[in-house]
Amino acid sequence: LAKTTQPISMDSYEGQEVNITCSHNNIATxxxxxxxQQFPSQxxxxxxxxxxxKxxxxxASLFIPADRKSSTLSLPRVSLSDxxxxYCLVGFRIWNSNSGYALNFGKGTSLLVTP
Amino acid sequence: DAGITQSPRHKVTETGTPVTLRCHQTENHRYMYWYRQDPGHGLRLIHYSYGVKDTDKGEVSDGYSVSRSKTEDFLLTLESATSSQTSVYFCAISRETHGYTFGSGTRLTVV
Structure with a gap:
């Protein structure tokens, strides 16, 4: 499974746009x-x-450059509930199925939105 | 929860005892997955299934076994629980348009 790297944590104020970038240098074709997105206890x-x-x-919006070695999740005008x-994940389709994936979640980025 | 039920929701067990966690789905999905989540490690794939009696290992499969005798049930077994297996376990199914859908999780404590 391809390895992903993303910031451990980010802080933002309400109403701002938040961009979280993930690198996945060994992404496959x-x-x-x-x-x-994960909330506590869920x-x-x-x-x-x-x-x-794009x-x-x-x-949200997802921006992926041509080389696909990174991607950016953009959350417009975040609120406290964001x-x-x-988590940024890269995965392959299992046995060429349209619905099967085996995804490596990694550690994720903890986003804190404050007033 | 999109028809995914995990049981039990909480369990405390002693080291060395066998433990089975159950994941039940009502939507006839072919693919099912077990993950564990630990502080500092994020979510890690334990095992997955791509059909009845068809399973494969994930990133952290040592100490775990799975079985899928019916489409709707995917069981995760800890043959002899250890303290390192204290974790929150999530079951998931995958669907074409929305990726994974997760259950509510099972919090397992091995003492």
Whole structure:
């Protein structure tokens, strides 16, 4: 499984845009990049997934450069409820399946949002 | 929780005893996973399954075994629990459009 590196922690004020960058230098051709959010005492929750360029949904944007060796999760105008741990994952499709992945979560980035 | 139930939610057991954690899903997903989460280590993959009786090892599989005799159930067994296996265990399924969906976790304490 590809190894990912992301900052251990970040701080932000409410209303600011937060960008969390993840490096994955040994990403393979078939690997997708996925970000998850985890609150205390809960399992991680899917935020966004991409393969290349830019992906945007109602929660966040994901920027992936052409070499795919890094990715940046962008959270617009964060609120206190965005305080959580954010994981960057790189994984492969199992047996060319459309739904199977074996993902290495790593340690994540602990984001603290304050008023 | 998207139809994923983990049991028990909490368990305290003694060193050397066998322990089985259960993950039950109601949505007929083919792929299921067991992770453990520890401070300073994040989430680490223990085992995963890609179908009934089809399983494979993850990053930290030593000391654990799994079984999947039915699509809906994925069992994680600690044959002889050790204190190093004190952790929070998460079960997950994967779906094409939303990656993994996790259960609520099982907090296991080995004393």
């Amino acid at each position: 078939n690997d997708y990049i996925t970000w998850y 399992g991680p929750r899917f935020i966004i997934q991409g393969y290349k360029t 992906v945007t949904n109602e929660v 305080t959580a741990v954010y």
